[in-house]
Amino acid sequence: MRRVLKYVLRYKLYVIVPSIAMVLAIALDMFNPYLQEVITDKVFIGGDKSLLWPILWAFIAITAVRAVLGYLREYIFDVLSAKISVDIKKDLFDHIQSLPFSFFDGMNTGELMSRIGEDVDNVWRSISFGIRLFIENMIYFITASTILFFINWKLTLVSLLGMPIIGYLALQFEKKIGISYGKLSDQGVLMNTAAQENIAGVRLVKAFAREKYEIMKFLNLNNENFELSMEQNRIVAKYFPPIDFLTNFSIVILVVFGGMLVIRSSLSIGELVAFSGYIYMLIWPMRMLGFLTNLIAQSDASAKKIMRIMDIVPSIKDSEDSVRIKELKGDVEFKHVFFKYNDDMVLKDINFKVSSGQTVAIMGTTGSGKSSLVNLIGRYYDVSDGAVYIDGYDVRRINLHDLRSQMAVVQQDTFLFSESIEENVKFGKEDASFEEVKEALRLACADDFVEEFDDKYDTIVGERGIGLSGGQKQRIAIARALIRDAKILILDDATSALDMDTEFRLLKNLSERRKNATTFIIAHRISAVKNADMILYMEDGRIVEKGTHDELLKKRGRYYEIYLEQFKDFSDEEYSIPDACS
Structure with missing residues (x-):
């Protein structure tokens, strides 16, 4: 929560004005019990009727002014919390946008949605209501306690006997409820993820007749959520009744001990009435302590989850000496590139160079590293060793926005x-x-x-x-x-769902369009790659064959074998590309 306070300090005026209104409202509240004492002792008992109307008008004035101050306090604090909520969501979303592909590879959508939605809302509630009310109650408690000691210190000490116990119970409650809420929040993420995936993939669920399985899976998650909710309720049930008992017991002590003091003439009836009014200013904060502790504990747990994401340092970002390039030419070169992902070496010693406007086609077995190779060009991942160059610059030195804004993928x-x-x-x-x-x-x-x-x-x-x-x-x-x-165009298996006729026509259009763009095509069909300036065939993270269509056919290697499989009924000379789309 300390880091959330940085957001609060951005809006000092929205903190100062309602805080002043809050303090003034509390100060006015402190006059009410005193006026009750005066009207009891001097008007009702003393018979001085001349004070009646001035005191009544004072009550009315205090009530009216306090209403205005209360409106200012509530409204401005709500505006403050709403602004902070907007800022946190914006900063969190901006930060998520700055994180690399590798972060999203291991993160599910449900958790991120919970952080941006539910957890930020918990922080919002804490600022708009919880923390503000906690501070307000502390001021009430301290101010009222001070006044009570001036009225009668003996009665005050007796009335406050249960307060240390209440404080201890509140601390224990906060510790346990914080842990419980953390578990409940994590379980909520699992439920959100399951619901999101099933709604998004409902056609797949129905296609495989897996409705009952998915219902049972969600039911189990829901039952676990229920058990965690019951655990939280048991904690609340364990600590709230003792706190309520002790606060109510303070009233009993006040009535008994205060009545004895009145009988002994050590305390006037008016002072007892005033004392009763001030003691309620202590009882209310004590009653609210458990609720506010619960609210703040939830907010603290949510803030920690939010900041845990905010603390993730993007592994891919602009270097301190990054180069701004407003217009790329599109020359691309891989020099002894190695790429490791999750301790697995995906690419091994990749070397090739392509000039601006040329087309590179990439074929290979599933999992051979084709997509990983093109992902290094836009620096969606960083190489483990070696370097990728564009226009002679290491991509790690090129400004990320300049690089990616001139690419199309x-x-x-x-x-x-x-x-x-x-x-x-x-x-x-x-x-x-x-x-x-x-x-x-x-x-x-x-x-x-x-x-x-x-x-x-x-x-x-x-x-x-x-x-x-x-x-x-x-x-x-x-x-x-x-x-x-764009100057660099990457098509990662982008025509796999097209029929051959549409694919041919589309590729013909691209061949006319892409003369000024360096193009990388990942495909499984010979028809999609045969006209490329360079064809790379990959296996196990390595380029095992490299050349043009005709050159690779002459080598009679793996590319040639695939060619025979796909065109066993046609010779190369017989095969023609249909006209482009009109």
């Missing part, structure tokens, strides 16, 4: 936002005109099916593009990359 796992087709394409170029969107879709051979939709380019594709086929999603993703007009 179509990833293996096609992702579309739950927006219109036009907005998804414009994600590649925010200020693109409608004509540019149409042209990009035409080049991606997507304009034909888009025109068939009722809403055409305004068609909402659904979550992750669920309303489209795999091939349609890939073509929209390719359009999104093409509209960027």
Whole structure:
């Protein structure tokens, strides 16, 4: 919670003004028991009626002013907490955006959503209500205790006998409830993750008739959540009743011991009435102590979880001597590149060089390191040894924004936002005109099916593009990359869901378009790679064959074997690429 206070200090005025209002309201409250004493001893018992109306008007004035101060306090504190909530969510989201691919490889969406949502809301409640009320009650307690000692120190000491025990119980409660809430919060993450995955993958669940299994899995998580909630309730039930008993017992002591003092004339009736009013200012904080401790413990646990993510230092960031490059040429070179992921050596001694505007095709067995290789170009991961160069600069020295803003990537796992087709394409170029969107879709051979939709380019594709086929999603993703007009274009198995005819037509369009872009194509079909300037064939993290289509065929190696498998019914001379998309 200490680090959360840094956010509070950003808005000093929003802290000072309501704090002053709070202190003034408490000060006014301190007059009420005194006025009760005066009206009891001097008006009702003493018979001095001249004081009645002034005291009544004083009550009214205090009530009115306190209402205004209370409004200022509540409203401004709520504004403060809302601003802090916005800042924390923004900073947390910004930080998450700065983290590398490797962070998300080991993190589930449900946990991140819990941190941004539930945990930030807990901090918000603590600031708007919990901490403010805790401080307010402490001021009430200290001020009222001081006044009580001036009224009658003996009665005060007797009335406060149970307070140390209450304080001890509150500390024990805070310790145990904090641990319990941490467990409950972690279990909530598991439930959120299970629900999110099942809702997102509901078609897969139904396709495999796994509804009962997933229901039981969620039921088990829900039961564990129930048990943890009951554990938390048992802790509350264990500590709240003793605290309530001790606070109520203080009233009993006040009535008994205070009544004896009145009988002995050591205390006036008015003083006992005032004492009763001030003692309630002690009892209320004691009653609230357990609740506030619970609230602050929850907030503290949430703040720690948030800061645990905020403390993660991005492993991939701009170097201190980073180079700004406003316009890349697109020369790419791998020099003795090794890449290790989770202690597994994925790439081993990769060496090749490609000039601007050329096309590199990458083929290979599953798990041979094809995607890992192209991920090093945009520095989504860093090499373990060796270096990747673009235009002669080590990518680790190039400003990340300059590097990635001049690249266009179509990833293996096609992702579309739950927006219109036009907005998804414009994600590649925010200020693109409608004509540019149409042209990009035409080049991606997507304009034909888009025109068939009722809403055409305004068609909402659904979550992750669920309303489209795999091939349609890939073509929209390719359009999104093409509209960027980047110097480096990476297609990671981007045509796997297309039929061969559409693939040929799309690749023909790309061959005409990509002359000014260095293009990397990962594919499994010979038809997608045969026209590349360089073909790399990979196995077990190594480049085992390198050359053009004709050169690799002459080597009669692994590439040649795949060629025979895919075109056993056609000779190379007989095979032709259809016309491009119109």
